[in-house]
Amino acid sequence: MTKLIDVEIRQNTLVRAKPEVVYDAMTTGSGLDAWFTVGSEVDARPGGKIIFRWKRWGPDKYTNDAQGTVVEAKRPERFVFQWKADNPSYATTIELDFEEVEEGTVVRLREHGYQDTPSGRAAMLECAAGWGEALTLMKYYVEHSVTY
DSSP states (O other): OOOBOSOOEEEEEEESSOHHHHHHHHHSHHHHHHHTOSSOEEOOSTTOEEEEEEEEETTTTEEEEEEEEEEEEETTTEEEEEEOTTOTTOOEEEEEEEEEETTEEEEEEEEEOOBSSHHHHHHHHHHHHHHHHHHHHHHHHHHHOOOO
16 A cells, blocks of 8 residues: 655635635535636535536646545535545545634635655645645635636
């Protein structure tokens, strides 16, 4: 069995909106499609499917689907899923916690489970940057209605 990397991706951001609004932007197909994807699907219950779909995304016109399984869905506090992203041989786990604060909602994202291999380390670095970008895009969408 391949050893897992003993560090994880962690990204946090403050969104000036209620937790329900932020949660729905991150955990529903229509919410994701408003700022990030095209045709995504989320069955937000344990065991449900989650499918992210990108079509001609960004400067490189990235097109791909990433599929996974919902592990936990507790609106508006916590959402956990596993996905394979660009690693079709194994899944990683993404945990999203939504903490209500005076200014709005702090989103705390944690991803773990990458294999300690050259491709696993490369995928982890790519996703670390990607999650930072995604949370920033979601923040601008929720706070200012900025879409891609």
